Amino acid sequence: MEFDKLVKSQVSVYDNISKLLLNYKKTGKERLTKGFVEARMEMADKYWDKFEQQHNTLLSAEPEYQQKSEYFTKDIYEQCFDNYLDLKTRMKEKLNSFECTQPSSVAVNNSTTEQSLCPNMKLPPIQFSTFSGDYRDWLSFRDVFKSLVHDNTSLSNVNKCQYLKSSLRGEAENLVKQIAVSEVNYEIMWEMLNNRYNNKxxxxxxxxxxxxxxxxxxxxxxxxxxxxxxxxxxxxxxxxxxxxxxxxxxxxxxxxxxxxxxxxxxxxxxxxxxxxxxxxxxxxxx
Incomplete structure (x- = not known):
C-alpha cells in the first residue's frame, strides 16, 4: 500500500534526523567549525523538507488508516519536529557565535568600557498563557500572542506556527490538530482560530x-x-x-x-x- 511505503520512508528520515542530532551533541568543540555546521544544517534541512512533504501526503489518508497507523498514534511527526528544531537551534546558535566579534574597547564619557559587538545575543524566552477555547480568554490570548509572535518580523512562519500549536489546549488544539507545522500553514491556522473565536x-x-x-x-x-x-x-x-x-x-x-x-x-x-x-x-x- 502506498501509504505504508510513505510511513516506512518517514521513519527512515526520522531516524536520520535523530542520528544527526545525536552525533552533533557528541561532536567535540574543536570540530565545530563554520563549514562543519553549515554542511550538517543543509543536510538536516533536506531531510526535513522530505519529511514534511511526505507528511502532508499522509494527512490525506482515510481516518481509519490514521487511527491504526503507529505513525499517527505515536505522533512521529511531533517527535521528528522536536529533534529537527533542537538540532537547527543548536546549529544556528553556533553559527551566530561565529558572527560575533571579540569585545572591543569603546570610549564613553572619557572612560573605557567593554562592549560586545554581537547582535545575536540569546534573550530569555517570553512566556505567554495557553488558550483552551474559552471565549473569556480569547481576547487576552490573541492580543498577547499577536504582540509577541504574530507581529514579530524576526520569526519565520514555521517558528510562529510551532509557537501557536504549542500554546493551544483542549478544543482550540483539536481545531488545528491535523494541520502540519509549515511555512504556508501558519496563516491558515491563525485565520481558523480567528474565524472560530474572534466571534463578537x-x-x-x-x-x-x-x-x-x-x-x-x-x-x-x-x-x-x-x-x-x-x-x-x-x-x-x-x-x-x-x-x-x-x-x-x-x-x-x-x-x-x-x-x-x-x-x-x-x-x-x-x-x-x-x-x-x-x-x-x-x-x-x-
Whole structure:
C-alpha cells in the first residue's frame, strides 16, 4: 500500500534526523567549525523538507488508516519536529557565535568600557498563557500572542506556527490538530482560530452571562465583594473594548450588583445614599 511505503520512508528520515542530532551533541568543540555546521544544517534541512512533504501526503489518508497507523498514534511527526528544531537551534546558535566579534574597547564619557559587538545575543524566552477555547480568554490570548509572535518580523512562519500549536489546549488544539507545522500553514491556522473565536456575538454573550450570573453573597465578606467588583469591572472593560455602550448601563449594572450583596452589605449601601432622587452610577463612590 502506498501509504505504508510513505510511513516506512518517514521513519527512515526520522531516524536520520535523530542520528544527526545525536552525533552533533557528541561532536567535540574543536570540530565545530563554520563549514562543519553549515554542511550538517543543509543536510538536516533536506531531510526535513522530505519529511514534511511526505507528511502532508499522509494527512490525506482515510481516518481509519490514521487511527491504526503507529505513525499517527505515536505522533512521529511531533517527535521528528522536536529533534529537527533542537538540532537547527543548536546549529544556528553556533553559527551566530561565529558572527560575533571579540569585545572591543569603546570610549564613553572619557572612560573605557567593554562592549560586545554581537547582535545575536540569546534573550530569555517570553512566556505567554495557553488558550483552551474559552471565549473569556480569547481576547487576552490573541492580543498577547499577536504582540509577541504574530507581529514579530524576526520569526519565520514555521517558528510562529510551532509557537501557536504549542500554546493551544483542549478544543482550540483539536481545531488545528491535523494541520502540519509549515511555512504556508501558519496563516491558515491563525485565520481558523480567528474565524472560530474572534466571534463578537459569542464574546458578548459570554461576558454578559458572566456579569449577570455572579453568585449572591450569603454572609458579609470584603473578599467576596472585591471579587464581584473585579469581575464586573473586567466584564464592562471587555464589552466596552469591542464597541458596546457600557457607559450608559449604570442603572442596570448597579441594580444587578446590589442584588448580589448579602443583607447587611445591601442595608449599608442603602444608608449611604444621599437621596432617593439621585441614581448612583457604577464609577461613583456612594
Amino acid at each position: 456575538r459569542s464574546i458578548v454573550n459570554t461576558y454578559i452571562g458572566k456579569l449577570f450570573n455572579l453568585k449572591r453573597i450569603q454572609t458579609e465578606s470584603a473578599k467576596n465583594i472585591r471579587e464581584i467588583l473585579d469581575v464586573t469591572t473586567e466584564c464592562l472593560a471587555v464589552l466596552k473594548s469591542i464597541g458596546l455602550p457600557t457607559e450608559s448601563w449604570d442603572d442596570i449594572v448597579v441594580y444587578t450588583i446590589i442584588q448580589k450583596l448579602d443583607i447587611e452589605s445591601h442595608r449599608m449601601f442603602e444608608q449611604r445614599l444621599e437621596s432617593n432622587d439621585k441614581l448612583p452610577t457604577w464609577n461613583e463612590p456612594v
